[in-house]
Amino acid sequence: MYRTLLWMLTIVVLSGGGIAAAETTLVWSDLLDGGGSATDNGRLAVFAPDGDLIVGGETTERLGGSAFFIRKVDHTDGGQIWSQRMPAPDGSDMFVTGLELDGDGDVIVGGYVGGCGGT
Secondary structure (H helix, E strand, O other): OOOOOOEEEEEEEEEOOOOOOOEEEEEEEEEEOOOOOOOOEEEEEEEOOOOOEEEEEEEOOOOOOOEEEEEEEOOOOOOEEEEEEEOOOOOOEEEEEEEEEOOOOOEEEEEEEEOOOOO
C-alpha cells in the first residue's frame, strides 16, 4: 500500500479587529515529499530571529530508517534557505522531539533513536 504524508507548512496573515473577527489570508504554503512509499512528518517549528521559519521532523527514503530533517524557509515566500538530513548511523529510526534556538540563533535539535540494538 502506497502511503505518504507530506509536510505542509502554512503561514497566514491575520487582519481585522482581533482573533475572533480576523480574516485570514494564505501567504504561502510548501510541501515536502521525501519520496518513495515512506512517511514524512513535520513535527515542530520555530521562528528564527530574522523571521524565517525552521521546521523539524522526520523523513524516510526507500532504504534505511527515518532520519531527522531540519529545514529553514524564507518567511516571505517559503523558499528553502537550507536543509539538513541526519540519519542514524546504524539505519535505525530517528525521531525529533525538540527544536530550539540558542542565544546566537543556532538550531538545537533533540530526539531519540528507535529500534536500535547492541550492548
